[in-house]
Amino acid sequence: MKILVCITNVPDTTAKISFTDGDTKFNKTGVQYICGPYDDYALSRAVELKEQHGGTVTVLNVGEAESEQVIRKCLAIGADDAIRVNTEPTDSYFVAEQIAHIASQENYDLILMGRESIDFNSGVVHGLVGEMLGIPSLSPVMKLEIDGGVAKMTREIEGGKEDIEASLPLVLGCQEPIAEWKIPNMRGIMSARTKPLKVVEPVGVGLTITEKYALPAPKGAVKMIPAEEAEKLIDLLKNEAKVL
Amino acid sequence: MSVLVFAELDNGSIKKSSLEAIYYGSEVAKAKGTSTTVLAIGESNSDALAIAGKFGANKVLWASDARLNSASIQAYSSVLAEAVGATSAEFIILAKSSLGDAVSARVSAKLKASIVSNVVDLPDFSNGVTVKRSIYTGKAFATVALTADKKVIAIKKNAVNVVEGDGSASVENFAPALNDTDFAVKVTGTHKASGQVSLPEADLVVSAGRGLKGPENWGIVEDLATALGAATACSKPVSDLDWRPHHEHVGQTGIKVSPNLYIACGISGAIQHLAGVNSSKVIVVINKDPEAPFFKAADYGIVGDVFDVLPRLTKAIQASK
Ligand SMILES: Cc1cc2nc3c(=O)[nH]c(=O)nc-3n(C[C@H](O)[C@H](O)[C@H](O)COP(=O)(O)OP(=O)(O)OC[C@H]3O[C@@H](n4cnc5c(N)ncnc54)[C@H](O)[C@@H]3O)c2cc1C
Numbered sequence: 001m002k003i004l005v006c007i008t009n010v011p012d013t014t015a016k017i018s019f020t021d022g023d024t025k026f027n028k029t030g031v032q033y034i035c036g037p038y039d040d041y042a043l044s045r046a047v048e049l050k051e052q053h054g055g056t057v058t059v060l061n062v063g064e065a066e067s068e069q070v071i072r073k074c075l076a077i078g079a080d081d082a083i084r085v086n087t088e089p090t091d092s093y094f095v096a097e098q099i100a101h102i103a104s105q106e107n108y109d110l111i112l113m114g115r116e117s118i119d120f121n122s123g124v125v126h127g128l129v130g131e132m133l134g135i136p137s138l139s140p141v142m143k144l145e146i147d148g149g150v151a152k153m154t155r156e157i158e159g160g161k162e163d164i165e166a167s168l169p170l171v172l173g174c175q176e177p178i179a180e181w182k183i184p185n186m187r188g189i190m191s192a193r194t195k196p197l198k199v200v201e202p203v204g205v206g207l208t209i210t211e212k213y214a215l216p217a218p219k220g221a222v223k224m225i226p227a228e229e230a231e232k233l234i235d236l237l238k239n240e241a242k243v244l
Numbered sequence: 245m246s247v248l249v250f251a252e253l254d255n256g257s258i259k260k261s262s263l264e265a266i267y268y269g270s271e272v273a274k275a276k277g278t279s280t281t282v283l284a285i286g287e288s289n290s291d292a293l294a295i296a297g298k299f300g301a302n303k304v305l306w307a308s309d310a311r312l313n314s315a316s317i318q319a320y321s322s323v324l325a326e327a328v329g330a331t332s333a334e335f336i337i338l339a340k341s342s343l344g345d346a347v348s349a350r351v352s353a354k355l356k357a358s359i360v361s362n363v364v365d366l367p368d369f370s371n372g373v374t375v376k377r378s379i380y381t382g383k384a385f386a387t388v389a390l391t392a393d394k395k396v397i398a399i400k401k402n403a404v405n406v407v408e409g410d411g412s413a414s415v416e417n418f419a420p421a422l423n424d425t426d427f428a429v430k431v432t433g434t435h436k437a438s439g440q441v442s443l444p445e446a447d448l449v450v451s452a453g454r455g456l457k458g459p460e461n462w463g464i465v466e467d468l469a470t471a472l473g474a475a476t477a478c479s480k481p482v483s484d485l486d487w488r489p490h491h492e493h494v495g496q497t498g499i500k501v502s503p504n505l506y507i508a509c510g511i512s513g514a515i516q517h518l519a520g521v522n523s524s525k526v527i528v529v530i531n532k533d534p535e536a537p538f539f540k541a542a543d544y545g546i547v548g549d550v551f552d553v554l555p556r557l558t559k560a561i562q563a564s565k
Contacts, residue, residue, distance in 0.1 A: 093358070119379065120386075128350070136428055162434045207391055210388050213385065213387075224545045225546050231560040241525075
């Protein structure tokens with residue numbers, strides 16, 4: 001089985017978000033980058049499926065050279081090789097074009113990625129890639145088993161979940177509990193250094209332009225209500241905040 | 245040029261989040277001097293769909309082919325793309341949801357359309373078309389220009405203040421060409437809690453964390469939610485421990501909510517939890533630890549024991565009705 005896992009290189013979930021250059025650029029100073037937590041689930045499941053069924057796992061990142069640290073970590077976790085499309089991932093459509101372009105050169109059985117990136121949270125790249133390749137896309141997938149050429153999955157829906165069956169190839173957006181996050185071991189880290197990482201140049205153009213960033217207005221001070229008078233909260237929510 | 249809104253149905257009725265999308269679409273149409281068409285797919289009836297008129301729609305296209313009764317992402321995308329053609333729509337508006345994400349993505353690939361998700365305000369037409377969207381899981385915003393001819397906008401809850409009017413919409417049958425390959429994915433079972441307020445759509449949310457100590461104690465959370473007519477939610481460890489179902493988990497790696505009121509009970513307020521709830525209009529925090537970080541993100545706070553405070557709040561609400 002050939003699996004392609006698309007990963008994002010994103011600020012750590014605890015990173016302080018700020019902007020520079022007149023609010024036109026993300027401020028990377030002091031920010032730790034990680035593999036997107038949802039992508040981590042996708043990669044972990046891919047490695048498990050490879051252990052069960054044999055095959056290869058290729059990691060794909062659309063990103064600049066600074067992504068390579070995170071890509072190496074994915075190789076250490078168990079991917080066999082990696083491809084980096086050397087460009088800034090500025091727009092969902094543009095990123096999907098890169099993935100579809102790479103994917104169309106090989107016959108992947110599965111293209112896995114996180115349900116969304118944690119920087120732009122759009123959750124649309126899997127659908128775009130599926131349509132560009134003319135194959136089904138599903139997200140958020142929380143369970144995935146492969147039986148012959150058929151994938152049996154559970155997808156989360158509002159207020160519940162549904163069981164799904166579809167033939168490969170498929171594009172899937174993944175989320176917990178599809179797999180346990182994996183931590184690279186020493187042997188993995190050593191072997192990752194020599195695994196192939198191919199860098200290719202982008203194709204196509206994006207269809208949106210991010211012009212400016214802003215931070216939310218700071219929250220006003222919290223109004224504390226003594227526990228003995230907790231009932232007063234209801235009156236405040238009704239008559240002051242007007243949300244009841 | 246026109247505006248097309250993709251409306252999701254729940255038991256034949258237009259979902260609340262989609263009514264907001266319809267209103268949003270009608271405001272876009274107003275600004276552009278054009279009309280608003282709604283596309284509804286699946287089992288419904290004309291009366292249920294004509295409601296769209298009250299939210300500013302002029303016309304509803306109803307694709308009622310029985311094959312569309314279960315939501316197939318590919319088939320819905322084909323139907324929506326065909327409706328875009330039939331209405332010459334420039335703007336395709338929808339509410340963000342798991343179905344909406346999937347359908348809007350495939351449609352924008354079909355149409356080579358600009359797609360922007362998590363939009364929190366009406367577009368600005370002063371220089372092309374730009375929208376404000378939430379990014380970094382609610383920790384920041386971006387202003388984004390949509391440069392393609394066709395534009396897909398997926399809105400976040402509370403992107404617009406809905407004003408219900410007394411307009412009416414005509415309902416027309418829409419018979420799209422359906423392709424067998426669009427039904428290649430088979431849904432073999434659906435597990436859905438019934439009779440509960442849907443969390444992503446809820447105006448009021450009561451959420452609880454590890455401070456509740458165990459699943460057997462959720463009665464006090466549910467009682468408060470029932471008294472308010474609120475949805476219930478939880479922190480990640482609570483769903484990891486299987487105290488509550490996964491679809492109630494909010495935060496960075498769970499559902500993102502933006503209700504009018506979010507009441508957090510026994511939740512510490514870790515940054516990953518806040519990420520999913522920080523765009524709520526009003527946040528109430530009940531925690532016995534006065535140093536809990538959640539108080540910094542709260543509008544109202546009570547330092548107290550949930551086992552004492554929650555039942556008293558439930559009583560106070562029942563008494564005030
Ligand atoms: C990559 C990543 C992603 C994550 N994503 C999410 C996410 O999406 N959502 C999420 O929630 N978390 C997420 N987390 C976990 C997060 O960091 C916290 O661990 C988690 O939110 C804590 O849950 P909690 O507040 O319920 O539990 P705790 O942190 O244990 O807090 C329990 C709170 O209850 C209070 N308490 C205890 N007893 C009582 C009582 N009787 N009355 C009143 N108060 C009481 C305590 O004072 C404490 O503040 C993520 C973490 C990582 C690393």
